[in-house]
Amino acid sequence: MRINAKVAILAFAVLGGIAGFCSPGAAQENWWRLGGEGGVSWTEVADFSLMTDDSTTAGALQPFELKPDENLLPRLGPWQPFRFTFDPVYHPGHPRLWLGHGNFLLKSRDENLGNYGILYQPDLLVFVDGDPATYVERRDEVADQRSRPPSGSSFYYTIDMGAQVPVERFVFYPPEGVSPDSDQPFRPNYVLKSFSLTARQDEGGIMEEEMARGFRWRGAGFCCPLENQLAYRQANRDSVTEVRFPLQNLRYLRLLEVPDGVTLDGQPIVVQSAYAEMEVYGRGFAPTATWESQIVDLGREVNFGRVVFEVSKWRKDGEQLVALEDGPIRVQVEIRTGRDDTPTAYFGFDDLGAHVEVTKKQWERLTSSVPRATLISSISRLEARGATVPAVGFRGPVVEDLKNWSFWSVPLEESGQHPRLPWGRYFQLRVQLETDAFFDFARLDSLQIEIAPLLADRIVGEVVLGEDHQPQGGRVRVPAGEKKSFVYDIGVEFSSADRTGFDVVRVMTPAEAEFGWLEIGEPLGAVEPDSIVNEESGFVVFLPRRLSPEGDQRLRIGLETVLYDEAGEFGGEVFNRGEQSLLQRVEGGDVSEELGSNQLVVVASASSARGVLGDLEVGSRAFTPQGDGVNDQLSIQYTLFRVQQASEVKVGIYALDGRRVWQAQPEAQAAGRHTARWDGRDEAGQLVGPGIYLSRVEVETDKGREIRLQPVAVAY
Numbered sequence: 249m250r251i252n253a254k255v256a257i258l259a260f261a262v263l264g265g266i267a268g269f270c271s272p273g274a275a276q277e278n279w280w281r282l283g284g285e286g287g288v289s290w291t292e293v294a295d296f297s298l299m300t301d302d303s304t305t306a307g308a309l310q311p312f313e314l315k316p317d318e319n320l321l322p323r324l325g326p327w328q329p330f331r332f333t334f335d336p337v338y339h340p341g342h343p344r345l346w347l348g349h350g351n352f353l354l355k356s357r358d359e360n361l362g363n364y365g366i367l368y369q370p371d372l373l374v375f376v377d378g379d380p381a382t383y384v385e386r387r388d389e390v391a392d393q394r395s396r397p398p399s400g401s402s403f404y405y406t407i408d409m410g411a412q413v414p415v416e417r418f419v420f421y422p423p424e425g426v427s428p429d430s431d432q433p434f435r436p437n438y439v440l441k442s443f444s445l446t447a448r449q450d451e452g453g454i455m456e457e458e459m460a461r462g463f464r465w466r467g468a469g470f471c472c473p474l475e476n477q478l479a480y481r482q483a484n485r486d487s488v489t490e491v492r493f494p495l496q497n498l499r500y501l502r503l504l505e506v507p508d509g510v511t512l513d514g515q516p517i518v519v520q521s522a523y524a525e526m527e528v529y530g531r532g533f534a535p536t537a538t539w540e541s542q543i544v545d546l547g548r549e550v551n552f553g554r555v556v557f558e559v560s561k562w563r564k565d566g567e568q569l570v571a572l573e574d575g576p577i578r579v580q581v582e583i584r585t586g587r588d589d590t591p592t593a594y595f596g597f598d599d600l601g602a603h604v605e606v607t608k609k610q611w612e613r614l615t616s617s618v619p620r621a622t623l624i625s626s627i628s629r630l631e632a633r634g635a636t637v638p639a640v641g642f643r644g645p646v647v648e649d650l651k652n653w654s655f656w657s658v659p660l661e662e663s664g665q666h667p668r669l670p671w672g673r674y675f676q677l678r679v680q681l682e683t684d685a686f687f688d689f690a691r692l693d694s695l696q697i698e699i700a701p702l703l704a705d706r707i708v709g710e711v712v713l714g715e716d717h718q719p720q721g722g723r724v725r726v727p728a729g730e731k732k733s734f735v736y737d738i739g740v741e742f743s744s745a746d747r748t749g750f751d752v753v754r755v756m757t758p759a760e761a762e763f764g765w766l767e768i769g770e771p772l773g774a775v776e777p778d779s780i781v782n783e784e785s786g787f788v789v790f791l792p793r794r795l796s797p798e799g800d801q802r803l804r805i806g807l808e809t810v811l812y813d814e815a816g817e818f819g820g821e822v823f824n825r826g827e828q829s830l831l832q833r834v835e836g837g838d839v840s841e842e843l844g845s846n847q848l849v850v851v852a853s854a855s856s857a858r859g860v861l862g863d864l865e866v867g868s869r870a871f872t873p874q875g876d877g878v879n880d881q882l883s884i885q886y887t888l889f890r891v892q893q894a895s896e897v898k899v900g901i902y903a904l905d906g907r908r909v910w911q912a913q914p915e916a917q918a919a920g921r922h923t924a925r926w927d928g929r930d931e932a933g934q935l936v937g938p939g940i941y942l943s944r945v946e947v948e949t950d951k952g953r954e955i956r957l958q959p960v961a962v963a964y
Contacts, residue, residue: 280546282677283307284558284694296540298341298411299533300681310691311537311681313564314414314530321528322378324409329372331406341538344408345372345526348472348502372405375420375526383423383524385438387430404472404504407526411538412449412497414686415530418478420503421488423524430520435487438522442482442506445491446474447498474502482506495686497535501528532564532686541677543589546699551671553698553829555581557663564687576684579692580659585672591653595644603644614643668821670833671702700830703750703822704795706741708837710845711818714806718844725853726811728889729862733764734850736805736818739839742797749796750822750832756786757809758816758850759920763787764806768795772804790825802839812889812919815851860895861947861954863887863921872963873928873935882926882960886945888919895949899924901960902942909936917947928962938962 281287283302290302290309301312314320324343331346374382386403422438430437476498479491505521559579561572584591594611595603606614656678657667675697681690712724714733719725726732736755755761763780766789767773778790787807795801820834836848867883874880884899900911910931912924926943930936943958 278699279556279696280544280699282541282695282697283309283692287694287696290539293541293544294539295542295676296339296341296538298539299413299537300539300679302539305691305693308691308693309539309679309681310562311533311683311689313689314532314534316416316529316531318529319378319419319525319527320409320413320415320530321376321407321526324376327373327376341410343376343410344406345376346406347372348404348406375405375523376407378525380421380423380524383434383522385427385429385434385520385522387520404502405526407501407503407528409499409501409528411534411536412499413528413530413534414495414532415498415501415528416493416495417529418445418491418493418501418503419488419525419527419529421524422522427522434522436485438520439484439487440489440505440521441484443479443484443489444473444477444504444506445479446502446504447476447478448474448500448502449476449497450499471504472502473504474500480506495531533683533689535683537681539677539679539681543586543591543674543676545589545674547673549587549671549673549702550699551702551830551832552583552585552667552669552675553700553831554664554666555583555660555695555697557581557695558693559663560691560693562689562691563685564689572688575688577688577690578661578680578682579690580661580680580682581695582656582659582678582680583667583669583697584654584656584676585669586649586653586674586676587672588649588652589674591649591676593647593649593651595647597640597642597644599640606644611643611646615641616643666829666831668831668833670835698829700827702744702747703824703830703832704740704747705743707738707820707822707832707834708741708839709736709738709818709820709834709848710836710839710843711736711848711850712843712845717842722845722847724845724847724850726850728811728813728852729887731808731810733806733808734818735843736807736820737839737843738803738805738820738822738834740795740801742801745797747797748824749794749799750824751791751794752823752825752828753789753791753803753805754783754786754821754823754831755789755805755807756783756817756819756821757807758818759785759810759812761786761807761809763789764808766791766806767804768793768802769800770802772802786819794824795822810921811850811852812887812921813852815849818848818850820848860889860949861886861945861956862889864943864945864956864958866943866958866960871928871960874964880927882928882943884924884926884943884945884958885921886956887921888917888947894918895947897922898944898946900944900946901926901936902944904940904942909941936962938964 282293283290284307287307289307294302299312300309302309304310304313312323321343326342328338328342328344329346331344331348371384374384420440422434424434426433427438432438478493478501503526557579561575561577563570563572563575590608592608594606594608596606596611596614598604654669654672657669659680660667677695679692679695681692683689712719712735713726714735716724717735738753740749742749763777763782766775766777768775768791775792778792780790781788789805791803793799795803821831822834823829823831834848836846838846863886865883865885867881867885871879871882873882886899888895888897894916896914897917898911898914901909903909908931910926910929912926928935939962941960941962943960944955946953946955
């Protein structure tokens with residue numbers, strides 16, 4: 249449930265999680281193991297854990313179970329006492345508890361920040377520490393008009409549990425004993441008499457809504473309720489106040505102190521209140537539980553292969569645990585790889601105020617204060633005077649290091665999938681356990697990552713048009729939707745004698761592609777590949793001889809393909825026969841002076857078609873859907889150009905009077921060539937009569953709507 253206090257880099261030699269990785273004579277295939285029998289423990293490598301539990305079942309990771317008699321909040325952490333935080337170690341999912349005010353959220357007695365001050369700034373975290381002896385007391389003793397909140401304002405407390413959890417009860421109460429300030433018993437004198445409890449499942453624009461109104465409440469009634477009303481009480485007398493509601497997944501809870509009334513000059517009356525604890529109770533398992541590892545150091549550069557994991561599914565039925573064959577349960581595993589020890593880049597400022605990258609240690613020595621103008625403009629949009637200008641000595645932003653680290657892989661939902669990531673010495677894991685039922689959950693019993701030594705120290709590729717080997721500015725521009733010939737060069741560097749090399753190359757193109765020819769060697773010479781295997785977007789070339797430290801170290805491939813989008817990448821992978829999971833990616837770079845792009849990316853030229861829908865072709869303009877196996881289906885093909893995001897496409901058949909006869913199921917489609925098929929039947933399943941019809945394709949994009957029509961003849 250907590251972030252580890254340390255952020256460690258774990259060396260593989262300490263972990264002992266790689267069987268025989270460095271031992272003499274070890275097999276090339278090796279595995280890094282987590283959980284299960286003989287694997288590294290989840291606790292040992294955990295960096296972030298949200299609603300997960302690795303102690304109930306030895307060697308396994310599962311969601312944390314909420315029980316109706318256990319207060320959830322002390323189990324969460326580390327808590328943040330602010331709605332907005334500039335803490336660079338803050339991780340989305342950290343629980344938060346913040347004080348809000350009906351007209352302003354920030355504590356302030358600064359004339360630059362408003363015309364009044366909040367009366368107190370409590371240590372809110374004592375409300376969730378599980379210790380009833382710690383508390384915060386508030387008494388409205390107004391000293392002057394300036395220190396008063398504006399008319400109609402009120403205080404509220406918002407709990408963000410970091411993720412949705414199944415809850416059904418909220419409890420709050422003042423401490424026992426007597427107030428040292430007022431000499432009054434806390435109970436019943438400090439019981440909150442009127443309050444509202446509201447909730448929300450997700451972020452849903454909470455911050456945006458508050459910023460849009462400038463943190464000033466303009467609605468009816470008292471400030472800032474969330475969308476789900478759980479309770480509203482006007483005459484509460486319970487020393488221990490309990491609110492029960494139907495079991496439901498919630499993330500945010502907001503307790504609003506409703507004023508008991510107003511004074512003659514319109515000031516709210518909430519004389520005094522005190523809180524020892526706020527408590528949340530629930531049952532079952534959170535819909536999403538998240539676990540992230542620390543940065544794991546493997547000790548040397550490796551290629552990453554398959555991710556294999558074992559999952560069991562369970563249902564909590566009373567006190568019994570029942571194994572499930574299936575259920576509304578999902579497990580997702582993500583991985584990212586790196587070539588240095590942190591996926592984070594740190595910046596300071598130079599004497600011109602520009603960002604300068606620094607090391608983490610250097611960043612930690614810089615001034616940690618946030619320039620006031622930045623804080624105010626990003627939170628409240630107020631004007632500030634005398635704000636600090638970013639300069640040398642101040643901490644700059646902290647961002648992801650995309651130069652040395654990959655993006656997170658696509659979520660792997662089935663064991664044995666390949667994340668297709670760059671090689672690296674370091675990696676990080678993220679696991680999500682998901683369920684759609686309160687009492688069903690998935691248990692991740694073990695996880696293994698296949699790793700192997702690099703095939704080569706560096707594999708570099710660049711691509712150009714066959715007709716233009718030296719593109720202007722090094723950028724390859726091609727007309728969208730037009731088949732063109734390309735040259736793809738690959739150069740290999742071997743600086744270590746133990747690199748095995750490779751004998752298979754996979755070329756991944758922006759669309760379907762056709763292999764042309766192959767050259768290998770220095771100088772390049774034409775050779776015949778052993779075989780070619782066509783794939784949906786590209787092909788695999790089985791080389792007639794291996795590229796290795798003792799042999800050839802360069803090859804060139806000719807091919808034809810089409811660019812349908814604004815830009816496309818010619819990806820590449822290499823591996824050895826029989827070891828397709830132990831692959832290494834081709835990186836864009838300078839292979840030779842003969843080619844002038846130094847990259848694997850091509851872009852659509854400015855002269856490309858401006859529309860997004862084109863090349864509508866109907867397979868047979870006279871077809872006979874009579875069930876004899878000849879011309880029984882009509883193929884409707886079309887092309888989407890330069891579509892940034894998947895766009896909804898509607899394909900239909902219409903009569904000449906405009907009446908729709910049939911329509912395929914609308915679906916979101918990306919740029920490329922697409923096909924729909926019509927069997928000659930209308931929407932009622934009846935064969936249409938002979939005659940002339942119109943095939944119609946419509947696409948809706950951010951560029952507008954486009955429609956193409958083509959006549960179709962139906963005959964019997």
